[in-house]
Amino acid sequence: MILTPEYIFKTIECIHPDFLAAHGIKALVLDVDNTLTADNSQVLEHTVQAxxxxxxxxxxxxxxxxxxTAKRVRPFAERIGLDWVPLACKPFTIGLRVARRRLGCKKSEMAMVGDQIFADRMAAGLYGCPCLYLMPRTNHDKNKFVLLKRKFEPYWIDKYYQKGGKLYE
Ligand SMILES: [Mg+2]
Structure with a gap:
């Protein structure tokens, strides 16, 4: 099912090169809000830089x-020196298609990294690439639609653990 996480990481810092190598993943597509930093934050934690x-x-x-929006994403992306796609409308797959062209790899070699089941996990599922799902970096979300979607996430996270999934931490 395209909504049940395949992997759950406690934070982005818990994703290590040996895991990626073991799963044939050569490129990562990164969400920003509650993935690389807090919701709508420009703070770059030193652990994330590392x-x-x-x-x-x-x-x-x-x-x-x-x-x-570009206004929110651009300063953060430029600070960490990465190309970026704003207004990607995940779970639609347009952003992942643009990303794959940039990254120049097969779908199976790239993974979506993000904190929302109904955006990041679902986009990856629809596109056909793996998703490294993360627990949200903070429990603060400003967007009302995100807050609504959060209410439905525990069902899919529970399914992952019921199937024997582990928390990578
Ligand atoms: Mg997010």
């Missing part, structure tokens, strides 16, 4: 695909 450095050192290609 993680970006770790990924680059391992040769993992990175790009940003966000549903948020």
């Amino acid at each position: 993680w970006l450095d770790e990924m680059r050192a391992a040769g993992i290609r990175l790009t940003i695909v966000s549903n948020n």
Whole structure:
């Protein structure tokens, strides 16, 4: 099912190069809000910077695909030196299609990294690439539609654990 997570990571910093190598993943498509930083925040935590450095050192290609506006995404993306797609309308797959062209890899070699079941996980499922689902970085969401979608996420997260899934931390 395209909504049940395939993997759940506690935070983005818990994704390590050895996991990616073991799963044949060479490129990551990164969400921003509650993934790389808090919702609508421009704060870059040093642990996230260290993680970006770790990924680059391992040769993992990175790009940003966000549903948020250019005004919000651009300063953060430029600060960490990544290309970006704003207004991606995940769960629609247009952002992932643009990202794959940029990353130049097969669908199976790229993974969507994000914190929303009904945006990130669903977009990856519809597109046919893996999703590394993350627990939201904070429990604060400003967007009312996101707050509504959050109410339906525990059902799919429970399914993951019922099937024997583990939390990567
Ligand atoms: Mg998000």
